[in-house]
Amino acid sequence: MDTPTSRPRSRPRVAVVTESFLPHVNGVSNSVRHVVECLERRGHDVLVVAPGPGPDRHGRSPVVRVRSLPLPGYATFVVGLPDPVLAEAIGAFRPDVVHLASPFVLGAWGLRVARQRRIPTVAVYQTDVAGFARAYAVARHPLLRADLLAEAWVRSLHHRADRTLVPSRASHDQLRALDVPDLHVWRRGVSLDLFGPAHRSEDLRRALAPGGETLVGYVGRLAHEKQVHRLAELTDLPGVRLVVVGAGPARAELERAAPTACFLGLRQGPALARAFATLDVFVHPGTAETFCQTVQEAQASGVAVVAAGQGGPRDLVDHGRTGLLYPPQRPGALRDAVRRLVELPDLRRRLALAGHHAVQGRDWAPVVDELVDVHYAAVLGGPVLRAPDLITSPASTTPWAA
Numbered sequence: 001m002d003t004p005t006s007r008p009r010s011r012p013r014v015a016v017v018t019e020s021f022l023p024h025v026n027g028v029s030n031s032v033r034h035v036v037e038c039l040e041r042r043g044h045d046v047l048v049v050a051p052g053p054g055p056d057r058h059g060r061s062p063v064v065r066v067r068s069l070p071l072p073g074y075a076t077f078v079v080g081l082p083d084p085v086l087a088e089a090i091g092a093f094r095p096d097v098v099h100l101a102s103p104f105v106l107g108a109w110g111l112r113v114a115r116q117r118r119i120p121t122v123a124v125y126q127t128d129v130a131g132f133a134r135a136y137a138v139a140r141h142p143l144l145r146a147d148l149l150a151e152a153w154v155r156s157l158h159h160r161a162d163r164t165l166v167p168s169r170a171s172h173d174q175l176r177a178l179d180v181p182d183l184h185v186w187r188r189g190v191s192l193d194l195f196g197p198a199h200r201s202e203d204l205r206r207a208l209a210p211g212g213e214t215l216v217g218y219v220g221r222l223a224h225e226k227q228v229h230r231l232a233e234l235t236d237l238p239g240v241r242l243v244v245v246g247a248g249p250a251r252a253e254l255e256r257a258a259p260t261a262c263f264l265g266l267r268q269g270p271a272l273a274r275a276f277a278t279l280d281v282f283v284h285p286g287t288a289e290t291f292c293q294t295v296q297e298a299q300a301s302g303v304a305v306v307a308a309g310q311g312g313p314r315d316l317v318d319h320g321r322t323g324l325l326y327p328p329q330r331p332g333a334l335r336d337a338v339r340r341l342v343e344l345p346d347l348r349r350r351l352a353l354a355g356h357h358a359v360q361g362r363d364w365a366p367v368v369d370e371l372v373d374v375h376y377a378a379v380l381g382g383p384v385l386r387a388p389d390l391i392t393s394p395a396s397t398t399p400w401a402a
Contacts (some may be wrong), residue, residue, distance in 0.1 A: 008320070010038055011045075012094070012096035013046075014045070014046050014047070014096070014098075015046075015089075016036060016048045016099045017101065017109075018032045018048065018049070018106070019101060019107055019127075020077075021051075021063065021107065022054055022058065023054050024077070025266065025268065026221060031126065031293070033058065034189060035368055035371065037364075040060060041365075047064065047089060047090070048063040048102060049086050049089055049106070051068035051079060052065065052068040053065060053077050064085060066085050067081040067085075069080060069081060079106075080105055081106070082108075082109040086106070086110060087333050090110075090119075095124060096120075097121070097376050098114040099372040100121055100122065100146055101124050102126040102127045103157050104154070120162050120380055123161035123164045124186070125158065125167070126167065128251065129150040129151075131239060132299070155179075159180060162269075163184060163375055164183050166184070166185055166186070166290070167185070167187055167290050167312060168290060168291050168312040170314060170315070171312065172185060186367075186371060187367065188291055188293055188367065189366070189368070190293070190296040190299075191297075191300075191363070191364070192359070192362070193363070194272075195273050196300060197303065198277070199273040199276070199277040200277040200278050204275070204278045205268075208262055209241045212239070215239035215241055215280045216234055216237075216241070216338055217243035217244065217245060217281070217283065218243075218244050218245065218246070219294050219298070220246050220294050221247070222246050222247060222249070223250055224249070224250050224290050226286040227283075227328075228244075228254050229253065231254065231258060231283065231285065232258040235258045237250075237338065237342060238342075242258060243264065245265070245267055245275050245276075247265060247266040276297055276301035276303060280342075280348065281305075281306060281341050281348065282294070282303045282304070282305050284306075284307045285334060286308060287311055287328045288312040289312040289313060291316075292307065292313045292316060293316065295316045295390070296316060299316070299352075299356055299358060301354035301356075302352050304323060304355065305322070306325075306327055307323065307324075308328040313325065317355075318354075318358070321351070321354050324351070339401050
């Protein structure tokens with residue numbers, strides 16, 4: 001039986017088994033991309049195992065593709081299937097550690113293979129699968145509680161992993177309620193070399209707001225679990241132009257609900273940075289976010305943030321200082337928070353400046369250093385080379401919090 005225990009631990013070989021990867025663009029694939037790139041810069045050998053068609057290399061790392069099926073109701077989101085190719089690839093690569101990115105289906109197969117070969121595992125919890133299930137029709141069947149089945153499966157997976165990393169206090173509490181052991185907070189980085197106020201485009205602003213309107217925008221997947229339908233509440237705010245950046249199955253429905261909004265579609269790289277930085281207010285209405293990476297990207301872009309005061313954003317937004325949180329269950333609360341920033345430009349600028357300052361130093365390189373020097377080192381039985389970057393401050397407090 002293969003075992004990596006005889007290899008040096010300074011640069012462990014890492015097999016990343018991910019539920020999603022490029023060319024699909026979402027939080028899981030983006031974070032895996034950054035992890036792989038930073039591991040390569042550190043000199044690690046990396047293998048990626050991912051579902052669906054796509055490039056067979058990323059940088060200098062091979063990408064092994066396994067069988068997949070489109071998710072019912074979300075045809076552009078593919079789900080990896082158990083495939084003997086995975087076991088063959090891991091056997092040939094002989095990793096020291098298996099990194100399970102948002103494990104659910106393919107990740108469960110990767111966990112099984114790793115345990116059979118006695119390879120340590122680090123599981124990264126990144127998707128609220130139960131919340132995802134509740135957003136789609138199968139979860140609404142009266143005899144099939146897909147959300148409860150998803151919770152049971154998540155519990156089983158993370159119980160068998162050697163260490164589970166969570167991105168926020170909310171996700172920590174969620175898995176702790178499922179009795180998942182050995183939980184550790186590991187936050188996401190943000191691409192400070194890409195996102196910044198300097199990318200603000202006056203040409204784009206004139207095109208989107210010819211009458212000098214305040215640009216209020218959402219950036220992200222247009223999917224039901226993101227609760228993007230709530231953006232329609234903002235379309236008739238005086239002096240506001242709603243901007244929507246992204247793609248997904250909820251786009252057509254949102255276009256009907258918000259006919260005056262400007263839909264820019266999927267943008268990446270510098271075009272995405274320009275879209276972010278040109279906004280005046282960034283809005284995220286989702287309540288099932290384990291982290292909410294786009295909040296960090298908006299803050300890095302120098303844009304004032306309004307987010308639901310539930311889930312991951314509570315770790316990223318200090319209410320009244322680096323952005324505004326609103327009570328998602330209160331009717332009209334999102335609209336009221338955005339209207340406040342539209343009517344008070346000085347407050348908007350102050351929040352934007354504080355939010356921008358708050359994310360400085362959160363680049364991906366130190367985040368991946370922590371991943372290797374703390375979490376990989378712990379499961380490999382070697383010395384932990386640095387203290388973990390724990391979130392020790394209290395959760396963001398709000399006037400309406402219970």
